[in-house]
Amino acid sequence: MIYDSIVSKAGSCKQVALLIDPDKYDDHSLLRILHYANRTHTDFILVGGSLISDPVTPIIDRIKTNTTIPVVLFPGSLLQISDNADAILFLSLVSGRNPDYLIGNHIIAAPLLKKSNLEVISTAYLLIENGISTSVEYMSSTNPIPAEKVDIAVATALAAEMLGFKLIYLEAGSGAQCHVPEAMIREVRKNVGIPVIVGGGIREKEDARKIFRAGADIIVIGNAIEKDPLKLEEIASLRSSDTM
Numbered sequence: 001m002i003y004d005s006i007v008s009k010a011g012s013c014k015q016v017a018l019l020i021d022p023d024k025y026d027d028h029s030l031l032r033i034l035h036y037a038n039r040t041h042t043d044f045i046l047v048g049g050s051l052i053s054d055p056v057t058p059i060i061d062r063i064k065t066n067t068t069i070p071v072v073l074f075p076g077s078l079l080q081i082s083d084n085a086d087a088i089l090f091l092s093l094v095s096g097r098n099p100d101y102l103i104g105n106h107i108i109a110a111p112l113l114k115k116s117n118l119e120v121i122s123t124a125y126l127l128i129e130n131g132i133s134t135s136v137e138y139m140s141s142t143n144p145i146p147a148e149k150v151d152i153a154v155a156t157a158l159a160a161e162m163l164g165f166k167l168i169y170l171e172a173g174s175g176a177q178c179h180v181p182e183a184m185i186r187e188v189r190k191n192v193g194i195p196v197i198v199g200g201g202i203r204e205k206e207d208a209r210k211i212f213r214a215g216a217d218i219i220v221i222g223n224a225i226e227k228d229p230l231k232l233e234e235i236a237s238l239r240s241s242d243t244m
Contacts, residue, residue, distance in 0.1 A: 002044065002070050002087045003121050003166060009043075010195045010217040014239045016208075018042050018232065019074060019199065019222035021049035021174075022059040029226075030059065034066045036229045040236035046220060047085065048074035050135035050174065057082040073118070076139065078109055087119035089167070094160050095126040095153075096142025123167040123197075124160030126153060128180045130201055134173025144173070150184045157188045157196075168192055170216075172200030175223055179207055182214040189215025205234040212238055 009015055018037050025033070037045065045063060047056055056073070060082050063071055073088035075081060081088065090113070093101035113120050127136055127144040137144055145153050157168045168188060170180045179201035189196050198211050199220030208219050225232050 002072060002119055006167075006195050006218070014212050014216075015043040015218040016040075016232075016236050016239060017044050017046050017072075017197075017218055017220045018225060019046045019048075019220050020059070020063070021222065022047065022054060022056055023049060023051070024226055025059070027062070030062060031066060033225060033229050033232070034063065036225075036232045037069055038067050040233050042069055042232065042236060043218070044070040044072050046072050046074035046089070048076055048080050050076045050139045055082070056080050057084050060084045072121075076136075078105055081109060081112060081116075081118075083116045083118060085118060087121055088113065089123040089169070090120050091123050091125040091169070092160075092165070093127065093136075093140055093142060094124045094156055094165075095128075095145050096140055098140050098142050101140045101142065121167060122165050123169050124157065124163075124165040125169045125171060126156055126160075128153065128170055128172050128184065128200075130172040130176035130178050130180075132173075132175070132177050134176060134200075136171065136173050147178075147181050147184070150181075150187050153184050154187050154191050157192050161192045161194055165194070167195050167197055169197040169199065171198075174200065176201030179211060182210050185211060185214035185216055202235075203231075205231070205238065208235045208238055 129144040129147045195217040197218040198216040203224045
């Protein structure tokens with residue numbers, strides 16, 4: 001099980017996830033990035049985005065034909081659910097107050113997921129301010145947690161853990177100007193006992209190093225790798241304690 005693997009590595013081994021937005025890849029670029037994912041032994045591949053115009057199943061099938069890396073759905077909507085993936089991050093936007101993204105869409109999706117073979121991983125999704133308005137913020141009609149409000153992020157993460165969520169996902173947003181502040185990651189990690197994922201605004205190896213050192217168990221790389229797949233090798237190398 002993917003979640004069991006995440007938990008077993010948390011605390012002793014850092015993990016790297018590659019985020020693939022189907023709308024941003026053609027067949028050539030997809031095969032290229034999968035080559036680097038295989039070479040770096042990327043821990044898992046997330047598939048999804050805020051707005052996807054085509055079904056996700058074809059790209060998932062293409063991914064699974066070219067790699068054995070687990071494929072996890074990172075859905076921006078109900079249209080992004082496919083039984084061909086291995087698991088789904090069942091995201092609840094707990095930093096916002098839009099009921100559709102807190103529980104509404106989940107009620108509609110639950111019967112479909114019950115019938116599927118997907119491993120369902122309940123994930124508390126916290127959107128963090130990064131300096132610009134992001135796709136997630138616009139599509140969900142919610143405000144992010146201000147970057148300097150560490151106490152609010154910690155209290156939200158604590159509440160999510162107490163409610164039974166299995167993962168905390170701190171997200172600066174696609175195309176973010178800056179990543180989630182290290183002080184916030186550090187305090188969230190200190191106060192919760194479940195794995196912490198950090199994504200958005202991670203462009204360089206040094207960004208990833210700081211985020212790992214702050215306490216993130218998993219980092220998610222998307223935009224930076226689309227532009228330069230070699231960065232996946234640089235960032236994946238940080239999983240070794242010798243390079244931290």
